[in-house]
Amino acid sequence: MVDVPLDTFGGLPPPEVPDVDLYHPKSWVTKYVFSQDAKVIAIQYSATAMSIGLLALVLSWLMRLQLGFPSIFSFIDATAYYQFVTMHGMMMVVYVLTALFLGGFGNYLIPLMVGARDMVFPYANMLSYWLYLLAVVILLASFFVPGGPTGAGWTLYPPQAILSGTPGRDWGIMLMLISLIIFIIGFTMGGLNYVVTVLQARARGMTLMRMPLTVWGIFTASFMALLAFPALLVGAVMMLFDRLLGTSFFMPSLVEMGEHLSYGGGSPILFQHLFWFFGHPEVYIVALPAFGIVSDLISVHARKNIFGYRMMVWAILAIGALSFVVWAHHMYVSGMNPYFGFFFATSTLIIAVPTAIKIYNWVLTLWRGNIRLTLPMLFALAFIVTFINGGLTGLFLGNVVVDVPLSDTMFVVAHFHMVMGVAPVLAIFGAIYHWYPKVTGRMLDETLGRIHFWITFLGAYLIFFPMHYLGLMGVPRRYHEMGEMAFVPQSAQTLNAFITVMALIVGTAQMVFFFNVVWSYFKGKPAGHNPWEAASLEWQTPETPPPHGNWGRELPVVYRWAYDYSVPGAASDFVPQNQPVASRPASDEDR
């Protein structure tokens, strides 16, 4: 990590990576539909993911309506409720957050931020999106098959996931598993692109330790996903065989309706291990890009370099590595050797150390910064607060003795919605408000944005804070209705109704955002090349929005890291990454 200035050895080194010959589309279809341009693919990914997100949002409304006002909505019976729970969870985690952060932001930002013309394998990148879309279509198809989608819970635990008592046992579960398998194949094509582009296709001068933290976050998350999704693939294949062929990988000897099934000898715990070996890294696959994005938003909008850049990078890598050895903390109640419980509790709590480093560094970046409370900044600040809140309850749940009583209560629901629901979504909104001007050339409307922010931020707390309290009282999760429970007072129902009303309000407020995105595309204020006066490379493109090939004739050359804000003695309060070290003013040649 020696940061050697490029000019030390007499002029620029020759490019190690020859300029690529890009595929140049000729028709409208190859330009905008079957496009090989990472930026178009990014928008396709984002649009698809956000549409699924809206659907998953509606599903959460339906669940909340049932919980808040039980037995008013006759169409939400127990079967439907479990289907909503399952589809909401799986959609949000895999098809929305993973696809949006890696497929959406990854595709758009990686080539621009590292100074590449495109991803290294544009054709595979295109296939990645179309396989993702196919996976989404298969998933949605399960709403229209006999028996409806699966209601096994988003964790799809066998044996119940494929037994006849579970909704969607006939078709839904199979479509879900097939959809996941296709998603993973598609993601692998994209993920290889993201990783190789970062490792092998950077601009001259863009050493790894000069990359913006956004790229670090997305890169690490992509790499983790390439290693974590295999476990889910294997689990999905094996469960599909259990369901279709009658194998007994996960199925023990079972009696159903007084009848001894032909299954026997399998291990249900095995699926839990496979699922969570994917499932826990998945949390950080969603969180690390958010960390990276928030680091950049804070630095840009506080006009200060990110505090402890190297520590931030190492913290991202440490979190990524540690997240592969903590998975069984999701399985404390499944029963395990106490020594394993000890190991997994310890490794879980150790993750708090690099995470705390990141939080402190964000706060120290803000400290005495020239803070501009722009929309991206508001969302970034909200992210930090929310992530701390969600992270602290994670410390509760990481301890075996505390987790056992809290397991399967609303406390868990509140915890993971704070930490990997609300927090990443806030980062996504911040990122959209931040990079929308680069994507479209226009600013998003400020007033609408502020309305959206305050309702979303405060509303999310009004939804999920009371849920912690419900959980501490022992209100169980995944119950279609509470019924008579001696330990749950009547007032809990009032709280549930309140949460439901807030969920409806927050969900509706998202329409303001979508309206803003569409309206600003046509009527928004023109943004210019660099409305936030940011130093990182994606704001230095010769044209906004960047055209095919990103950089015009000459590839950029990078002379500094991405965080030269408020440098003493500099002419302006930011120095773009591609401005030479020599103190002459930037000319067009530098572009």
Added chain:
Amino acid sequence: MLNRTRVQSGEPPKALVGWQGVAADLSSDQRAFKNVSWGKAMMWIFLLSDTFIFSCFLIAYMTVRMSTTVPWPNPSEVFALTIGGVHLPLILIAIMTFVLISSSGTMAMAVNFGYRRERVKTAALLMLTAILGAAFVGMQAFEWTKLIHEGVRPWSNPWGAHQFGSAFFMITGFHGTHVTFGVIFLLITARKVWRGEFDREARGFFTTRKGNYESVEIMGLYWHFVDLVWVFIFAFFYLW
């Protein structure tokens, strides 16, 4: 690959030793892995991901083998053949393993001749590799047929734990699929070499990228990986 780093740029930076050197190399300009092309880097990382898939399959198989309460069939008896009145345990698997490992040898020779740009030899060796791979898949099909005739199904078998058939068909099937895809791509690569597409840098049909003899090496990486995985399957499934 030519080494064309920092030749024209005056004094090279002082080499750092030990871990510092490793870190400095990895975090150096433009490329983390010097002289590694995009395609090769992609294949290595893909193989790492694929390693996780096969590891999960094998670990899952070991778990079910240990968790089932019914005795596990004896593989050396199950996979025995009687040839000319002689009872030979594991003989087919031994031949299959020999064929597959040999194909790794021919593949390595193909890569070598590819870099010497000896078009005919490269194509012939690629074809030979593909034939050996196809022979492997053929023998696997024979083995599957034999076991199915003897009553082995994914959900049951005559000798013991149901999971024997499940794990056998799943793991060898997944590996066989890898070999089959390998054979298909070997044939495609052999055809391209034979037609001289790498010599005149013809553009790919789908990707429109220029062809290059390096494709042979990338193909080779995949093929050696598939062989290596087989060694583990052989050890854990047939010899255990």
